[in-house]
Amino acid sequence: KAGVTQTPRYLIKTRGQQVTLSCSPISGHRSVSWYQQTPGQGLQFLFEYFSETQRNKGNFPGRFSGRQFSNSRSEMNVSTLELGDSALYLCASSTGTSGSPNEQFFGPGTRLTVL
């Protein structure tokens, strides 16, 4: 069974640009969550999508957005990039079953560098 895949693995952008990151979950998983990892703030939850709907959201500005497609693949977008957006962006997938937290499987991440 293929794991969670994220593309691209590395990305370099300049301030003010926008970026789109992609995540393909494990086959059969309907939930995709996104996390940002930085040396200063650690691992922080961005948002979760389940069945094409945002189910949970962290405390990030509106420049960070996401969506999920009918095949459960998800994209996150960051507009008007700032230097502080440089981070490792991790995607996690799970079955999304409600009632109790599910085991989440993480992808290898996309390392974004903003110059």
Add this chain to the structure above:
Amino acid sequence: AQKVTQAQTEISVVEKEDVTLDCVYETRDTTYYLFWYKQPPSGELVFLIRRNSFDEQNEISGRYSWNFQKSTSSFNFTITASQVVDSAVYFCALSDRSSGDKLTFGTGTRLAVRP
């Protein structure tokens, strides 16, 4: 509010030594789940264990063992007879009933196992 504290920033041991990674958590919920993840240099978070708040039984998996104590709000992780391949950053995380699949992570403990 949820909080996870990993007070040990870095630990260095010699191969074959036992090492314990500490995790202290805070939550107002009576129903919650605790997790441990391993992050090798490749960046991907590898799931190690999930434990719910109603199960205080300690768990052992090979060289890994976990000690869950609700009385002290701790969920410590011990590696017995450490190996060089155990070198990684280890994260403790918490999810409660109100947060669904959203994980609140500690700041991580970097473990270096020297040959």
